[in-house]
Amino acid sequence: MNKDNNMEQQILQCAEELFLEKGFSLVSTTDIAKKAGCNQALVHYYFRTKENLFQQIFQAKFTKFLYIFTTFDDSDEPFTTRLRKKIEAHFDLLIENRQIPFLVINELILNEERRSALVKNIYNKNLEIYRRFDHELQEEIQKGNIRPISTIDLLINIVSMNIIIFFMLPMLESQFNFDEEEITEILQQRKREVVETIMCSIRPQNK
């Protein structure tokens, strides 16, 4: 409703918030219109279908969700230092977008078509990055700096431990009544613990 911020943007913005909160199916175009302050038909005028609108939002969120698979730091710091930073960066990204894990898991499980489209997309785009990481990791294992582990298992471990706390946030907020400050602290602590757990878990056996 800002003067040069047009209604199309407003709708997109409101839809994003609602979808993140409740997922695709629990948000109606009427809800979106109400929040954006416009007529329900306008949502369809700009985006034609609800599915369309959702796609535009979901794609970007999914990339963030898989950050750990889709970025590569080629500075000359040691591997473990870079890995640690990558885990932290992923976690920080999720802190800024706390509902992403819920949205992604939810829609990916529920909607076969979405799954199919996204997986292919991401897979093709990031294969090269994955290969470089894979190569580096297996080299470190060869050198005996890291215990043997498959690249995919390690990445899955990281993603899983990074996202889990965000599934628990609604509980911490509404059941245990933590306030925003406490939640921030819990998240920071959890981040440290994930990094610690991962780093410990890849130490070679004989060291």
Next chain:
Amino acid sequence: MNKDNNMEQQILQCAEELFLEKGFSLVSTTDIAKKAGCNQALVHYYFRTKENLFQQIFQAKFTKFLYIFTTFDDSDEPFTTRLRKKIEAHFDLLIENRQIPFLVINELILNEERRSALVKNIYNKNLEIYRRFDHELQEEIQKGNIRPISTIDLLINIVSMNIIIFFMLPMLESQFNFDEEEITEILQQRKREVVETIMCSIRPQNK
């Protein structure tokens, strides 16, 4: 529709399958009736409301989901052996109920009332078990057998790594076309990896 298996059971059974597959809101009482082979009104006759029907199913699933929080093995094996077994038992339970993680996460995030009711219930029922586990773990840490870690972080790590693969199953099945046998193998391998990761992650620093 079996002769002594009455329709009430049939409805419950079908509802369970559908809820596990799609969650509460994407399953209608009409869907349930169709699957059970009866009139839609009958679902309401036996269970009055859809919410009611769902509750009966969800409660049991939730307990399984938190198995790791709600069981205690007091055999005289060493702590780490029992921990390993507990992780495996939890994972095996999820193998038998693969959609539980999705259902639980989904409904717990979406529905404040469900959350509230269940959390209190579980919390009260299992506080004693949690305390015993906590006591044992911290004792092992004192003895230097395990690196310092909070009990809750350890349990969260286990749950998170145990459940994540079940979020990925739909993708493995429909996108990468793994068949049932391959999935079984993937799950077994993932179980081993989780156990390995956890056991490695709690080794004391100096060993």
Next chain:
DNA sequence: ATTTTGTTTAATAACCCTATTAAATAAATT
């Protein structure tokens, strides 16, 4: 100033949803 284009709304078609009602059928009890 008027036409053209873009934005927004009210109205509505064509669904699907839960829950209830009364009526029909089947089973159990007297």
Next chain:
DNA sequence: AATTTATTTAATAGGGTTATTAAACAAAAT
């Protein structure tokens, strides 16, 4: 056999949903 009770169905109220349409309004271009 007749009556009571339990099971099942058809019909429907009252609500919500997406998407489209035609009409109203505003802005830009001629």
